[in-house]
Amino acid sequence: MSLRPSRVLSVCQHVLVSRRLLILLVAALVVVAAVLIVWRPWDGCDAPDELCNAVDEVEKSSDVVAAAVSYDVTRADPKDGDGAIAGWTVRLADDLTPYRAGAAAQRADAIIRRQHVPGVELHHFIDLVAGEPEQRTGKVLIYPVDVNPGSDPADRTTRAFDLWQHGATRVSTGAAEAADLDGLSALAAYAAARGYPTSLATTDGSVRYETTAPVAVEQVQLVLDTARLSDVATVVRYNTGQLSVHTTSPDGSTGTEAIKRWIEQRRPPGGDPIPYTLTSPGYADVQEGWVGNVRPPAPKPHPVPLPAGVRPWPKGASAPTCTGTDLKITLSGPDAASGRRFLALFARNVSDRPCAVKGVPTVRFFQADGAQQTDVTTVDSTPGVVATRVVVPPGEELIATLEWGATSIIDDADATASLRVTAVPHSRPTRLVPRDDRGPTTLDLADGARVQISPWAQAAEGWTKR
Incomplete structure (x- = not known):
């Protein structure tokens, strides 16, 4: 049987079309596979x-x-x-x-x-x-x-x-903002009713009430009333309970004094003592006090407390008083936190017998040219802490701490470059130069600074960095 030429042509064309379709299908599958490999629904x-x-x-x-x-x-x-x-x-x-x-x-x-x-x-x-x-x-x-x-x-x-x-x-x-004081007042009332432990602030941050406890409406109201006073720029009630007020009027101005009088006449919420600070532009002067002049009861006199687990030295009633030659005075490196500055003095008993010390070291501050800073005031460190007699065993150390607020030093020559410490009465002063990891340094103690100095106390390992 033979095929006509037209029939042969038709069969060849059919085979060719089928092959082309197969090639196109395979190519399409390859493209789809590539897309599936590359494309992910999470573009x-x-x-x-x-x-x-x-x-x-x-x-x-x-x-x-x-x-x-x-x-x-x-x-x-x-x-x-x-x-x-x-x-x-x-x-x-x-x-x-x-x-x-x-x-x-x-x-x-x-x-x-x-x-x-x-x-x-x-x-x-x-x-x-x-x-x-x-x-x-x-x-x-x-x-x-x-x-x-x-x-x-x-x-x-x-x-x-x-x-x-x-x-x-x-x-x-843990925090919420309102557009203005009225909105903050309404938000505080709602949060208090719901028992929410929510800090509150105005959108611009000029008025803040910080807390980790449920909102106390009376405390928020104190913040709001203070914020509504003339010449008040910012008001913050910190989580510690302290009220911080910053004014737009200069130190000593009638505006600043009027704010101070108002705060000290305002009854504190619940009648509980609330400390406050009042600052003016530049933060040159920090006034401190108590809202409504309601102060906490005076603490009972007590010595510097020792850390838990530290055994006190024997009292040694017969030990003689330490002399200047019995003690070697050294200085820690300066430290800082939250706008405060810290320094520690150490007195090591280098004699071969116990000796006793009672009191606060006398410290004088000097600039790089050797001039004494006569306008630096030294005060007691903490209310209620009193000097007690400490008998220092041979080789052991006493510690006394210094603390002050950061001050602005415009000219480096005004900074404190050295200290002269008289450890005990009638002893020769010891000159000490502050040092940090890089070597000698200065302290931002400008004239007018107020330095708190603690009594000598038994030193414990790790109390401050050297």
Whole structure:
């Protein structure tokens, strides 16, 4: 049987078309496979797949608007494994009720906390946010609600949404802001009624009430009343209970004195003592006192307390008084914290017998040119602490501490370059030069400074750095 030429042509064309279709199909499959390898549904997620999958899982909640994760390797260790931080931002829907927001936060937190990357010690940092963000410096976005969930994401987020929906302009972990004083007053009343331990502030930060306990309305009212006075720039009630007031009027002006009189005539909430500080532009002068002039009872006289576990030296009633040659005087390195400066004097008994010391060292301060700073005042260190007789065994050390507030030194020549210490009466003064890790240094002790000096006491290991 033979095929006609037309039939042969038709069969060849069919085979050719089939082959072309097969080639196109294979090419399409290759493209799809490549897309599946390269493309990920979490477009823009620059993190391990385990975390990017979790982003997708978190976003499946109807109460979550968006989620994102950043990934930073903090330690590269081929032997023991890497260390990394995963920074999560989960944006919740704005219109959720407080309890529904809390439940959504709990679900998202649970998903995130169970994520791990093989061979990596991973730490999760989570921000639960809501509201329309405001862009501040650089690319930093500030959300009306921004909560670190901690160990109780549901409670923290519920509280944040509740305060936001009752007038707060911004809520963060443990704090809320209001637009003005009236808004802050209303927010304080609501937080107090709910028993919330929430710090409060105006949006511009000029008025702040800090607390870790439930809001006390009377305490907030004291802050608000102070803020409404003329010439008051900022008012802060710290978590310690102290009231700090900064004015726009100069030191000694009628405006500053009027604020001081008002504070000292204002009855403190509950009648409890509340310390205050009052400063003017430049912070040159710091006035201190008590709200309503209500002071704490004077402490009973007591010696410098020893740390727990430190055994006091024997009293040695027959020990003679230490002389200047019995004691070698040295100085610690200077230290600083929260605007305060600290220094320690040491007196080592270099004799071969116990001797006794009672009193406070006499200290004089000198500038680099050798001139004595005559306008530096020395006062007792702590109310109630008194000098007691201490018998120093051979080779042991006494300690006396110096403390003062940081002062502004315009010219380095005005700073303190050396001290002269008279350890005990009738002894020869010892000249000491302050030193830090780099060598000789100066102290920011300008004329007018007020230095608190403690009595000599038994030194304990680790009390201050050398």
